[in-house]
Amino acid sequence: MKIKRKESSAIINALNAGVVPRIGLHHILVGRDQEVQSFLKDLKEVEEGSSKVKFWIGNYGSGKSFMLHLMRNVALEKNFVVADMDFSPEKRLSSSGKRAVATYTELMNNLSIKTKQDNALVTILDKWINQIIMKTSQKYGFSPTELDNLENQKIIKNTIMETLNQLSDVGGFDFGVVISKYFDGYINNDDFKTKSALKWLRGEYATKTEAREDLGVRKIIDSDNYYDMLKNFSDFVIQIGYSGLMLNFDEAVNLFKITHTQSRERNYEKILTIFNDCLQGKSSHLHINFAGTKEFLEDERRGLYSYNALKTRLQTNPFENKESRDFSQPVIKLAPLDHNEIFVLLQKLLQIFNSHHKSNIDLTQEEIKNFMEDIYNRPGANELLTPRDVIRDFLHALNIIRQNPEYNRNTIFSKVAQDQDEDEVEDNDDNIEDRFTVEEF
Structure with a gap:
C-alpha cells in the first residue's frame, strides 16, 4: 500500500483513540460504495447551482462521522469551501441567547479549502481581493x-x-x-x-x-440572521471561483437532548427552514449534512418526527429495503458494516500499521478471522459491539505485538485459545444465539 506518512500517522493515532481521522480516509473506505456514488452525484448538482440537505442516520459507531469526514475531503478536492462543527449544549441552530450565533462562529472559524485545511477565512478573502x-x-x-x-x-x-x-x-x-x-x-x-x-x-x-x-455598519450577525449570512457567504465563494459551500453538522443528537420543548422545537423549525430553502431553490451552491442517531430522527416525542412538518418530509421511502436502497431521499440510514467488510478493513489496517511503523507483522487471514470470531462471540457483542470497538482492539493487539517481540500472539490470534474461551462462555450462558463463525466468510 502506498500511503503518505502523514496520512498513516493520522489514521493510526485517531483510530487508536476511537475517533475518525481527518485525512487518508480513502485508504480505509469499505462497504460505502453506494453512499459515495450518491454523494458525488449530489455534489455535482450543487456545483451546477442547486442545494442539498442530507441526514446521515445510524447508531453510535456506525460510521456517521466517518461519512462526514469523507465527504469533507472529497468536497475539498472538488474545490468546495467546507465548514464543520459538532452540536453541543452551547451550540445550537436556534437560541434566545448566544448559542445559535456560537454555531455560526464555529463554522466560520472552521472554514477549510483545499490548500488551507482550517481557519481559511483570511486566505479566502485575500484571494478574492487579489483577484479584484x-x-x-x-x-x-x-x-x-x-x-x-x-x-x-x-x-x-x-x-x-x-x-x-x-x-x-x-x-x-x-x-x-x-x-x-x-x-x-x-x-x-x-x-x-x-x-x-x-x-x-x-x-x-x-x-x-x-x-x-x-x-460604520448598523447590523451585526446574531442568532436571528446568521443563516442568511451563510447564504451570502455561499454566493460570495462562488464569485471567487469555488464550487460551492458545504456545511457539516455532527452530533445532532444534542438537539434531541434539549429538555425544554419550545427550545427544541425552535431548533427543528430552523432545520425545516434550511430544508425548505435548499429544496425550493431559495439558496444555491449549498450542501448541508446532519449526522445523528436513529432516536434523533424517529423518536415521536423528542426527535425530528415529533415535529410533524419534518416528519412528513423525512419519512423513509416505503419501498426501500436492504437490497434496494434509495439514496436520492434526504435521509440516508447507514447500515453497520458486515463481518466481511470488517475483515477487509482489518486487512487494510494491518498494511497501514506495518507501513507506518516499518514493522512486519505477518498475520494470516486465518488469524484475523480467529480474532474476529473471539471478539464477536463475546456475550452482548451483537447488541453493543461497534466497528469502532473492533478496530481499536485490533490496533491495540498490533501495538502489543510490535512493542513486545517475545509476546505470544497465539493468546490473541489462535483458534485454540478461542475454543477455550468459547467453552467457558457456553458453560456460563447456554442461550447465546447467532454466534459468529469463520464459515460466514
Missing part, C-alpha cells in the same frame, strides 16, 4: 502595484461593492461594506480594520454600537 485588484487594474489601465493612489483604491472599492451588491439575502449590503473595510485595512496595512472586519464576519460583535463605531 488584478481584474480592475487591467480594466482601468493601472498597475496592481499602484495602490498608493487613492483614486485607484476608490475604483477597486467601487468594484467590490458592485460585485457584492448582487448578494440578495438579508444583510448583503452590510456584508459588502465589511468586505470593503477589510480591503481598506489590507491595502493600507491597517490591522485594526482587518481584524474588525474579521470579527464582524465571524459573528463576534456583541453589540451593534460597537460594530458601528469600528466599521
